[in-house]
Amino acid sequence: MPKVIYVGADGTEHPVEVPVGHSVMEGAVKNRIEGIDADCGGACACATCHVYVDPAWLAKLPPKTDMEDAMLDFALVTAPNSRLSCQLRVTPELDGLIVRMPVSQH
Amino acid sequence: MSERLIIVGAGQAAVQAVQSLRVDGFAGPITLIGDEAYGPYQRPPLSKAYLLGSFERERLFLKADGFYRESGCELRLNTKVTAIDRQTKTVTLDDGSSLPYDKLLLATGTRVRKLTCPGAQLPGVHYLRDIADVDGLQQEFLAGKRIAIVGGGYIGLEVAAVAAKRGLDVTVFEAMERLMARAVSRPMSDFFAAEHAKAGVTIKFKTGVEAIEGKAQVEGARAGGHLYPADIVLVGIGVVPNDELAKAAGLETNDGIVVDRHGMTADSSIFAAGDCTRHVGREGLSIRLESVQNAIDQAKHCALAMTGKAKIYSEVPWFWSDQYDLKLQIAGLARPTDTTIVRGDPATRKFSVFHLRDGVVAAVEAVNAAPDYMIGKKLVADGVRVAPERLADTAIPIKQIAG
Numbered sequence: 001m002p003k004v005i006y007v008g009a010d011g012t013e014h015p016v017e018v019p020v021g022h023s024v025m026e027g028a029v030k031n032r033i034e035g036i037d038a039d040c041g042g043a044c045a046c047a048t049c050h051v052y053v054d055p056a057w058l059a060k061l062p063p064k065t066d067m068e069d070a071m072l073d074f075a076l077v078t079a080p081n082s083r084l085s086c087q088l089r090v091t092p093e094l095d096g097l098i099v100r101m102p103v104s105q106h
Numbered sequence: 107m108s109e110r111l112i113i114v115g116a117g118q119a120a121v122q123a124v125q126s127l128r129v130d131g132f133a134g135p136i137t138l139i140g141d142e143a144y145g146p147y148q149r150p151p152l153s154k155a156y157l158l159g160s161f162e163r164e165r166l167f168l169k170a171d172g173f174y175r176e177s178g179c180e181l182r183l184n185t186k187v188t189a190i191d192r193q194t195k196t197v198t199l200d201d202g203s204s205l206p207y208d209k210l211l212l213a214t215g216t217r218v219r220k221l222t223c224p225g226a227q228l229p230g231v232h233y234l235r236d237i238a239d240v241d242g243l244q245q246e247f248l249a250g251k252r253i254a255i256v257g258g259g260y261i262g263l264e265v266a267a268v269a270a271k272r273g274l275d276v277t278v279f280e281a282m283e284r285l286m287a288r289a290v291s292r293p294m295s296d297f298f299a300a301e302h303a304k305a306g307v308t309i310k311f312k313t314g315v316e317a318i319e320g321k322a323q324v325e326g327a328r329a330g331g332h333l334y335p336a337d338i339v340l341v342g343i344g345v346v347p348n349d350e351l352a353k354a355a356g357l358e359t360n361d362g363i364v365v366d367r368h369g370m371t372a373d374s375s376i377f378a379a380g381d382c383t384r385h386v387g388r389e390g391l392s393i394r395l396e397s398v399q400n401a402i403d404q405a406k407h408c409a410l411a412m413t414g415k416a417k418i419y420s421e422v423p424w425f426w427s428d429q430y431d432l433k434l435q436i437a438g439l440a441r442p443t444d445t446t447i448v449r450g451d452p453a454t455r456k457f458s459v460f461h462l463r464d465g466v467v468a469a470v471e472a473v474n475a476a477p478d479y480m481i482g483k484k485l486v487a488d489g490v491r492v493a494p495e496r497l498a499d500t501a502i503p504i505k506q507i508a509g
Contacts (some may be wrong), residue, residue: 022165030170032177034129041148041398045426045435047480067433067476074480 002095009103025049025085035101042086048105049085050075054098108134115213116140119380119401126409136179153264190355212378216345224317230324249273254327254336258285261342267429270305277308362394369408379404388420437483438469
């Protein structure tokens with residue numbers, strides 16, 4: 001199973017094995033990883049699963065949809081490597097993916 | 107000794123309560139009792155991606171198995187609570203045994219309202235609430251089949267959209283004169299009616315179903331005096347709260363378990379959260395909400411109250427629905443007397459409807475217009491006054507709409 005490394009706002013690393021096909025958001029909320037709220041459960045309707053993707057992994061991700069782009073506009077303190085983790089599906093190629101979580105989602 | 111908590115019901119609110127209670131410092135053992143065979147799962151995808159087949163069952167589950175173990179929460183599935191004894195502070199289970207509690211959270215949710223007309227018991231009549239319901243429906247959900255959908259609300263229309271996509275012949279029977287009448291404004295109803303028509307869905311308005319016809323199984327639906335041939339009937343005519351357990355225990359119920367603004371019943375040991383509750387909303391009215399948002403937020407507030415950090419629940423209600431490639435997002439509770447302003451052109455399949463009450467934004471409905479929804483929700487939360495002509499003017503960016 002691919003491993004996703006969730007890095008808390010305090011720098012703590014939480015490696016989690018996430019099944020292929022699940023989203024990066026699901027890997028966090030299903031396993032007691034604090035820092036990703038995902039209030040809407042992955043419907044791209046709340047912008048509370050914002051993460052910063054490690055620059056080394058950015059190019060391996062599918063591009064943002066208009067919807068994700070529009071919603072990201074409402075996340076706090078975004079950067080060019082900001083993504084909504086509910087829109088990132090885990091694939092075998094993403095084994096080792098590193099995402100950093102913001103200080104707050106609200 | 108630390109307090110023992112029992113949670114009755116294993117849905118969204120239950121899981122949120124477990125998670126929040128641990129974060130808030132609740133140290134005692136938690137037992138989560140659910141009457142389904144499955145651990146807590148998400149219901150929203152059932153009528154959408156899961157029915158379509160683009161969302162694996164495994165993904166429905168709200169938490170990984172390890173979550174419960176690590177949270178000190180015992181899951182008891184396939185188990186019904188049959189009674190609450192408030193004197194001895196115990197619950198009775200359907201195997202006759204009983205469990206003691208110090209705190210009790212009722213997160214019993216709702217059940218579907220059943221069709222009562224003749225033929226309602228025929229094989230081929232389906233409801234959609236549980237994983238098992240969808241799995242049953244899937245067997246017959248095949249291209250070329252004719253499906254009669256009773257009720258043009260969220261469930262009926264989400265199923266209609268999936269059915270049309272899958273190549274079924276779809277007819278929706280709606281008793282009212284427009285779709286989702288309880289949930290959205292007329293411009294939104296009209297827009298969705300047009301979209302369903304474009305997808306080949308037939309909608310019969312002001313038409314109640316009088317009988318389901320068939321010998322050994324569904325052969326048709328009789329509605330408005332006509333017989334509509336059908337292979338499958340899907341009923342989506344609302345839900346009723348599971349409040350009987352609370353009522354039998356002497357707690358106040360009124361189409362829902364009555365709780366205060368912390369989620370507490372009149373018994374300070376017993377709380378309730380989610381679809382099963384009747385509570386006073388942020389506008390001061392007694393309401394019962396059926397939504398993920400309410401389940402999550404009310405459970406969070408119950409957890410706060412149980413750990414001595416009580417906070418008034420006054421979150422803005424929000425809802426969503428996916429039909430075809432349309433994402434409908436709603437924030438706030440509109441009233442028929444609100445002034446409605448359409449922002450954007452429905453023909454572009456991207457627009458919103460704002461509701462003003464005494465000049466203040468009270469609700470927003472947005473289709474494929476997430477920014478309108480996000481800003482609208484904030485305007486509702488803050489009670490912001492916005493001029494109708496500004497809301498209607500798409501030349502003004504939504505982020506600057508309040509001026």
